[in-house]
Amino acid sequence: xxxxxxxxxxxxxxxxxxxxxxxxxxxxxxxxxxxxxxxxxxxxxxxxxxxxxxxxxxxxxxxxxxxxxxxxxxxxxxxxxxxxxxxxxxxxxxxxxxxxxxxxxxxxxxxxxxxxxxxxxxxxxxxxxxxxxxxxxxxxxxxxxxxxxxxxxxxxxxxxxxxxxxxxxxxxxx
Numbered sequence: 220x221x222x223x224x225x226x227x228x229x230x231x232x233x234x235x236x237x238x239x240x241x242x243x244x245x246x247x248x249x250x251x252x253x254x255x256x257x258x259x260x261x262x263x264x265x266x267x268x269x270x271x272x273x274x275x276x277x278x279x280x281x282x283x284x285x286x287x288x289x290x291x292x293x294x295x296x297x298x299x300x301x302x303x304x305x306x307x308x309x310x311x312x313x314x315x316x317x318x319x320x321x322x323x324x325x326x327x328x329x330x331x332x333x334x335x336x337x338x339x340x341x342x343x344x345x346x347x348x349x350x351x352x353x354x355x356x357x358x359x360x361x362x363x364x365x366x367x368x369x370x371x372x373x374x375x376x377x378x379x380x381x382x383x384x385x386x387x388x389x390x391x392x393x
Contacts, residue, residue, distance in 0.1 A: 240298055240301055240302055240305075241294075241298050244294060244297060244298050244301065245294065248287070248290050248291065248294065249287075252283055252286060252287040252290070255279070255283055256280060256283045256284070256287075259276040259277075259279040259280050259283065260276070260280060262275075262276035263276040263277050263280060296329050296330075296331075299329055300326060300329055300331050300334065303322055303323065303325050303326055303329075304323075304326075304334070304338060306322050307319045307320075307322040307323045307338055307342065310322060311341070311342050311345050312379070314349060316342050316343070316345065316346035316349070319342045320339050320342050320343070323335050323338040323339050323342065324339070326338070344375060344378060345378050345379060345380070347375075348374045348375055348378035348379070348380035348381060349378075349379070349380045351370050351371075351373060351374045351380065351384075352370075352371070352374060352380040352383055352384055354370055355367045355368075355370035355371045355374075355384070355387070356387075358370060359387075359391075364391065368388065368391065371384040371387055371388050372384075372388070
């Protein structure tokens with residue numbers, strides 16, 4: 220236990236669990252159900268037999284255990300959903316909107332249609348904002364500053380392009 224190799228192995232396992240999506244999901248679920256389980260287990264063990272608190276604790280323990288098992292059955296789909304959403308978000312950040320939309324469409328196979336539609340709408344909004352930003356840059360290069368400013372101001376807030384548009388507008392005003 221005191222060997223540096225043992226400690227290094229434990230540290231490596233913890234780091235792998237932190238950076239591994241399946242391990243993160245499993246640990247999140249385990250902690251979410253594990254904390255109440257420990258509390259109710261304490262009451263179930265340390266209270267007198269047939270006391271109301273002990274009976275309620277045992278019922279809660281059975282419910283928590285059932286909920287945990289039920290949530291574990293859905294774990295692979297949730298992991299896959301999170302993977303698809305993460306990959307899609309990375310593609311949107313890279314400006315590969317069509318690829319991101321294709322990735323998000325894979326959510327339909329997992330019966331996550333609502334999430335799929337939401338993410339596709341977000342990707343299309345980012346794509347439209349990026350196109351407006353490109354048009355504004357072209358207009359600025361052509362010397363059409365007034366039209367470019369209108370385009371920059373029409374870019375929807377809370378998009379990546381909006382931040383760039385604000386920087387460009389700031390540079391124009393200076």
